[in-house]
Amino acid sequence: MALVEKASAKLEALPLYARVRNSLVDRMISGEWKPGESLPSEFAIAEELGVHQGTVRKALDTLTAEGLVVRRQGRGTFVAEAEDQSILFRFYRLTRNSGNKETGFPDSRYLSQIKSSASPQEQALFGISGRDYVWRFERLRSDVTGPILWEQLIVPEKRFPDFSEKTQLPNNVYQFYGANYGIIVAKVAEELRAVTGSREVCDLLEMPPASPLLEIDRRAFALDGKIVEWRISQCRSDTMHYRNELK
Amino acid sequence: MALVEKASAKLEALPLYARVRNSLVDRMISGEWKPGESLPSEFAIAEELGVHQGTVRKALDTLTAEGLVVRRQGRGTFVAEAEDQSILFRFYRLTRNSGNKETGFPDSRYLSQIKSSASPQEQALFGISGRDYVWRFERLRSDVTGPILWEQLIVPEKRFPDFSEKTQLPNNVYQFYGANYGIIVAKVAEELRAVTGSREVCDLLEMPPASPLLEIDRRAFALDGKIVEWRISQCRSDTMHYRNELK
DNA sequence: AAGTGGTCTAGACCACTGC
DNA sequence: CAGTGGTCTAGACCACTTT
Known part of the structure; x- marks a missing residue:
């Protein structure tokens, strides 16, 4: 279930958080989470992928900067809608x-x-x-x-x-x-x-x-x-x- | 020498890393570091301001995103020149x-x-x-x-x-x-x-x-x-x- | 009260640069 | 080799939202 074996991480081209980011984007592409829907929490994603929550946070920060997700304190992380960011x-x-x-x-x-x-x-x-x-x-x-x-x-x-x-x-x-x-x-x-x-x-x-x-x-x-x-x-x-x- | 008393941090409007960021920008404005010159290392800034190195990193990440500094692994952090980012x-x-x-x-x-x-x-x-x-x-x-x-x-x-x-x-x-x-x-x-x-x-x-x-x-x-x-x-x-x- | 994201500290290890 | 930034883990506490 882990995203990648950490042992092989050194051989990978991309850092772990970038691979987490990509795997999340892939799931958005597949339609698993549609615009406006919420993603699992940081801890849930971290556990699912077998990485630390801080690494998931960095991936989500990247997605936020790209405008692909919107995060709301206390509520969750949502796939950005065309309405978001005005x-x-x-x-x-x-x-x-x-x-x-x-x-x-x-x-x-x-x-x-x-x-x-x-x-x-x-x-x-x-x-x-x-x-x-x-x-x-x-x-x-x-x-x-x-x-x-x-x-x-x-x-x-x-x-x-x-x-x-x-x-x-x-x-x-x-x-x-x-x-x-x-x-x-x-x-x-x-x-x-x-x-x-x-x-x-x-x-x-x-x-x-x-x-x-x-x-x-x-x-x-x-x-x-x-x-x-x-x-x-x-x-x-x-x-x-x-x-x-x-x- | 600390940037702010951490005890009073709760009363401040901005999070610590944002205040670190602002204090660095102020010093760029004052001419302490001119375009192309290098800033102190993360640890040096952290020690000077009395915050953790990770907090300084977040401030520098912000400045990087804003295009105000350029960071080069192994070399240091530099005030962005008009040449940078092409x-x-x-x-x-x-x-x-x-x-x-x-x-x-x-x-x-x-x-x-x-x-x-x-x-x-x-x-x-x-x-x-x-x-x-x-x-x-x-x-x-x-x-x-x-x-x-x-x-x-x-x-x-x-x-x-x-x-x-x-x-x-x-x-x-x-x-x-x-x-x-x-x-x-x-x-x-x-x-x-x-x-x-x-x-x-x-x-x-x-x-x-x-x-x-x-x-x-x-x-x-x-x-x-x-x-x-x-x-x-x-x-x-x-x-x-x-x-x-x-x- | 429980769950979420936001902040901050702490420390390990890696990769790159220049001496 | 020492010094820099880059990655990753770890855990504490805060602020906000919902139930």
């Missing part, structure tokens, strides 16, 4: 320019929602074949002041088997992925560019044609390292900006 | 689009360099008065393929007393701040927008007039929490993009 700042960096009025979380209007075969680029991105399908969503996000951004969202059908033309994506899609498919978004990579808005998008955003827009090309990675979502957004840049803090 | 990715997120040819670190050509009184916005930003001065640098950064970005860089004279019209800023200004003024840039906040390039900037960047440019408004914070540099960059967005990874 999605608004974790994955949503767009902010109104000033007059910091809270305009609330943006609402989404879906413009289209179709299943189609994966393009070569999508095949490469998602690691799927030409016979596989992807779902493409096109939506317009607005807050009380009006339209903010236009967005195309693409996911591989394989990982979201029972989608249909009627599937309603909620505002917080990452929580939706977690709750319904056990998919934990562990990392997001974004590329930002300034582009000239097409006539169609400018119309949707209620801007003059050829306005400069902030384009965000985002890939969301699941715990297993594979891309589960590709998203291209074009955002008004007159009233909004993208915030980033580097430490 | 400046290219820490504070320089601009990358060529594809054909990932390494085009090298961009070179800078200075277009102007003047001292002038602080505008109201600059007074607020830097916390200085209307009688204080700022230095404004305007530069064009290029790599082997040509111009990449135009940039205006503003620093308060107070913190950089012996600047002159002849001061040559090196490419890596943060290392320069550290080595020459003991200023450790602890945090950088950026706001990104898409803008329409002015005729002058488009000319400098060798782009058609009114091209969409990626504008980056950046404030650099020193260890003491004050802003030490304000920078506005406008970057070509046809060949370059801004990369960001959210975890």
